[in-house]
Amino acid sequence: MGLIHTPSLKLTRRQFLTISGISGASLLLSGCGSPLFEDVAGAISEPLNQKVESFIFGLKPQKLVPEFSVSEIDNKALIVNTFRNTPIIDIENYRLVVDGDVNNPLSLSMAEIQKLPLTSMIIRHVCVEGWAAIVQWAGVRLRDIIALAQPKETVKYAYFISADKYYSSWDIASSVHPQTLLAYQKNGEPLPIDNGAPLRLASPVKLGYKQSKWVTQISLVSNLSRYKGYWEDQGYEWFAGL
Amino acid sequence: MLTSGIQIYNANPVFGGRAGLHIPPIFALGGWLAGGRHWHFAAMWVFSLNLLWYGIFVLVTRRWRHRYVGLLDIKALQKSQNPKRLTFAWHRIAYTSIIPILLFAIFTGIGMYKPAQFPWIVDFFGSWQALRIVHFATVPLVLIFALVHSYLARKVGGTEFTESMFW
Numbered sequence: 398m399g400l401i402h403t404p405s406l407k408l409t410r411r412q413f414l415t416i417s418g419i420s421g422a423s424l425l426l427s428g429c430g431s432p433l434f435e436d437v438a439g440a441i442s443e444p445l446n447q448k449v450e451s452f453i454f455g456l457k458p459q460k461l462v463p464e465f466s467v468s469e470i471d472n473k474a475l476i477v478n479t480f481r482n483t484p485i486i487d488i489e490n491y492r493l494v495v496d497g498d499v500n501n502p503l504s505l506s507m508a509e510i511q512k513l514p515l516t517s518m519i520i521r522h523v524c525v526e527g528w529a530a531i532v533q534w535a536g537v538r539l540r541d542i543i544a545l546a547q548p549k550e551t552v553k554y555a556y557f558i559s560a561d562k563y564y565s566s567w568d569i570a571s572s573v574h575p576q577t578l579l580a581y582q583k584n585g586e587p588l589p590i591d592n593g594a595p596l597r598l599a600s601p602v603k604l605g606y607k608q609s610k611w612v613t614q615i616s617l618v619s620n621l622s623r624y625k626g627y628w629e630d631q632g633y634e635w636f637a638g639l
Numbered sequence: 640m641l642t643s644g645i646q647i648y649n650a651n652p653v654f655g656g657r658a659g660l661h662i663p664p665i666f667a668l669g670g671w672l673a674g675g676r677h678w679h680f681a682a683m684w685v686f687s688l689n690l691l692w693y694g695i696f697v698l699v700t701r702r703w704r705h706r707y708v709g710l711l712d713i714k715a716l717q718k719s720q721n722p723k724r725l726t727f728a729w730h731r732i733a734y735t736s737i738i739p740i741l742l743f744a745i746f747t748g749i750g751m752y753k754p755a756q757f758p759w760i761v762d763f764f765g766s767w768q769a770l771r772i773v774h775f776a777t778v779p780l781v782l783i784f785a786l787v788h789s790y791l792a793r794k795v796g797g798t799e800f801t802e803s804m805f806w
Contacts, residue, residue, distance in 0.1 A: 415805045432670030439677030446680050453756055462755045476657075521767065523754060525672065526651035529767040602755050632673040634680075639755040 439632065447636045451568065454602070454638050458570045462601040465519040465531050470584055474530030475522060477591045480627055484560035484611050491595055493542075493579075497556070497616035500547040507595050511581065513537040518576055520601035522608075523639055525628075534599035536580035540573040543617065551619040557598060558614035565609050565626035569617075571602050571638065579612065604637040640682050640744075641778055642668035646675025653771045680752075687745050708735040726794055733787050740780045747774035 408416075488507060495503040517535035543555070548569075555572045558564050571577060577600040581588050588594040593610025600608060606628045629635045646667035652659035669675030697703045712728035719725055750760030750770050764770040792800060 411805065418805065432674045433668060433678075435669045435671075435674030435677045438681040439673070442677065442681030442684065445684070450753075453753065463758050521754060521761075523767075524651070525676070527647060527653070527751075527771065528651045528656065529754075628673075632671075632677075634673075634676065639753060 436632065439634075443634060447634070450636045450638045451570075455570060458573075459575060462520060462576055465521070467519065467533070469531045470519060470533055471531050472584055474528070475532050475592070476524070476528065476530075478524070478526075478605065479561070479591075479610070480563055481561050483590060486560055486590075486595060486611060488595055491613070493596060493612065494614045495542060495546040495617070496614070497618045498549040498552050499617055500549065501545065503542070503546050505542075507581070510537055510542075510579070510596065513541055516575075516578055517582070518578065518599075518601075520576065520599075522599075522601075522605060524605040525633065525637070532599075533582075533584050534578055534580040535582035535585075536578040536596070536599065538575060539577045539579055539598070539615075540575065542579060542615070543573060546615075546617065548617045549619075552617045554618050554621055556614075556616040556618060557609040557612050558616070559609050560611040560613050563609055563611075563627050564624070565607050565629065566621060566635070567603070567607060568636070571600070574600065574602050576601050577603075602639055604639060606633065607637050640679065640686050641781065642666055643675045643678035643682060644775075644778065646670075647672065647679060648775060650675075653768075653775045683745075683748065686741075690741055690745070706731075706734070708732045723795075726791055729787075730791050730795075733784060733791065737781075737784045740777060740784070743773065744777040747777075750774075 491507055493503070493505045493510060495505070514537065515535055516538050517533065519531060519533045521529050522532045523529045539555075553569050554566050555569060556564065556566045577598070579596050580599040581594070581596055583589065583592050588597065593612075596612050597610040598608040598612060607626075624630055625635050626633075629637075645662045646669040649661050649664065649667060650672045651657060652661055654660045667675065669678045697706070708728070708731040712731050715721075715724050715728045719728075746760065747764070747770055750757055750764070751774060754761050754767075761767060761770050764773055789801075796803075
């Protein structure tokens with residue numbers, strides 16, 4: 398009896414753990430030096446992260462971020478990151494266009510912008526790469542420009558188009574934060590062309606890649622298109638709040 | 640968390656900036672900066688919720704009263720001749736010290752993720768650079784912990800002890 402033995406295929410607990418351990422280790426090791434589904438990790442976690450980020454920001458959307466003293470300004474720490482070339486802008490013909498879902502579309506010259514109230518702030522500029530620099534920016538509050546354009550009730554986002562074809566988009570709450578500026582001065586001097594002259598975004602509440610330089614057009618819109626921003630469309634986070 | 644953190648680190652090394660000390664990309668997860676950030680900010684939930692769950696478990700089961708290093712362990716290290724008691728004391732030091740290390744990793748991480756919301760975290764460490772260094776210090780500290788832990792476990796039970804985890 399029983400000349401033929403069929404080996405049991407049942408896994409013991411230890412065998413199961415062994416196999417899980419080995420396959421888990423191989424999964425982890427194969428990830429070394431590779432993307433390993435970073436797009437999936439982003440697709441799964443980013444919606445949650447974005448909700449948490451905008452929730453934290455929304456608790457006190459007008460709260461001022463503490464500023465720094467003049468002696469803390471670090472002039473050399475601010476690295477210039479430009480995605481393409483530095484554009485050539487004729488300041489006489491320059492216009493800032495504000496359009497989209499607004500009752501009063503604008504086309505402002507630099508002279509007109511400089512007549513609006515000047516706000517100065519010394520903030521920490523934080524780059525997605527990990528470095529940070531304490532910079533003084535001065536310019537007009539973006540909320541003042543938005544108010545002039547009289548946005549419709551439905552407006553939820555702002556698109557920023559730059560002279561070098563760079564583009565980005567913000568949630569409206571961060572756009573009307575009192576420290577979100579369209580700056581034309583840096584560290585007490587006229588804004589250098591490399592830093593985005595004549596007009597750039599500057600804010601302590603967003604990462605550096607959201608702070609577009611050489612802004613020529615602001616579109617206030619009710620919905621985001623499938624193009625959310627130059628870096629955002631490549632895979633960087635859209636909200637990117639600080 | 641470690642490997643995706645190294646990916647982020649390499650975008651602008653904490654030590655020396657762009658021209659500074661890069662870590663070989665074989666240790667980096669994510670492929671590029673955005674990918675490293677995706678992994679880092681996905682894994683932070685698993686890591687921090689896991690630590691929170693452990694904290695609740697330790698409190699509810701009252702393990703905190705006798706699982707961590709105490710005065711008796713320090714005394715034992717000074718006086719005891721019993722090798723088992725000595726290893727036990729070192730083990731408790733290792734397991735106790737890893738907890739603040741992991742908590743500091745979260746604390747400094749929140750400070751870098753949301754410096755405008757929690758500016759006092761950056762102030763607590765004095766500067767942005769100091770905050771980055773403390774956050775990065777998690778990498779060598781966790782690696783040292785892993786080595787000490789495995790050395791102590793082998794000292795207690797040898798390879799049989801390690802193998803008993805698998806078969």
